[in-house]
Amino acid sequence: MSDNTFSTISTIIKNRRTIKPFIMNGSKIPDEQITELLELADWAPTHGLTEPWRFTVYANPSQFCHAHAEMYKANTDDDGFAQGVYDNLAQQGDKASHVIIAVMQRGNLPKIPAFEEMAATACAVQNLLLGATALNLASYWGTGGMILKPAMKAFLNLRDEDEVMGVLYLGYADEQPKGIRGVPLELKVNWIK
Numbered sequence: 521m522s523d524n525t526f527s528t529i530s531t532i533i534k535n536r537r538t539i540k541p542f543i544m545n546g547s548k549i550p551d552e553q554i555t556e557l558l559e560l561a562d563w564a565p566t567h568g569l570t571e572p573w574r575f576t577v578y579a580n581p582s583q584f585c586h587a588h589a590e591m592y593k594a595n596t597d598d599d600g601f602a603q604g605v606y607d608n609l610a611q612q613g614d615k616a617s618h619v620i621i622a623v624m625q626r627g628n629l630p631k632i633p634a635f636e637e638m639a640a641t642a643c644a645v646q647n648l649l650l651g652a653t654a655l656n657l658a659s660y661w662g663t664g665g666m667i668l669k670p671a672m673k674a675f676l677n678l679r680d681e682d683e684v685m686g687v688l689y690l691g692y693a694d695e696q697p698k699g700i701r702g703v704p705l706e707l708k709v710n711w712i713k
């Protein structure tokens with residue numbers, strides 16, 4: 521690896537920002553680039569080589585978003601239903617290019633705890649997001665709406681032991697939000713020397 525590899529990856533990591541799909545600009549990402557990002561995801565660390573990450577890719581985000589909104593309607597009683605929430609879910613992907621649902625598919629090695637397979641899948645997601653940043657794409661990892669509800673698991677034909685890790689919206693944006701970290705790193709690290 522060349523001397524500036526650290527500098528390159530450091531820039532990518534620090535420049536990755538959550539960019540909400542509503543501020544994306546509607547431009548489309550070539551499917552080939554999405555495939556390249558999924559190839560990066562596939563190189564996440566994985567205890568026991570269970571490779572638990574699974575992805576469902578929607579090349580047309582509206583298709584997923586309408587299903588998501590309908591899922592909200594079908595699983596909310598009349599008193600709790602809010603048309604604004606429905607519309608928000610239905611329109612969330614209108615300016616995104618692709619939606620990717622990230623799932624942890626539990627392996628069959630009992631010695632590997634579920635949290636490790638969730639951690640591996642989260643690493644796979646981060647690989648994908650960093651690759652997206654390197655390609656100047658906008659990305660958002662969301663778990664709102666029905667994403668973590670049993671109805672979403674049923675929609676995706678998941679088993680009880682599998683987990684939806686979130687929905688990734690990818691696209692392009694004309695602006696980049698500023699990054700914020702409120703807790704100083706010194707308070708998160710305990711150096712023992």
Ligand SMILES: Cc1cc2nc3c(=O)[nH]c(=O)nc-3n(C[C@H](O)[C@H](O)[C@H](O)COP(=O)(O)O)c2cc1C
Nearest residue numbers: 536537538539661662663664665685686698699700
């Ligand atoms: C597992 C996970 C789930 C998230 N779900 C949501 C969400 O539902 N809604 C949201 O606005 N942001 C969500 N985020 C994004 C965070 O809000 C975002 O990472 C945080 O504000 C820090 O900003 P940054 O990603 O630009 O550093 C999620 C992030 C992670 C890791």
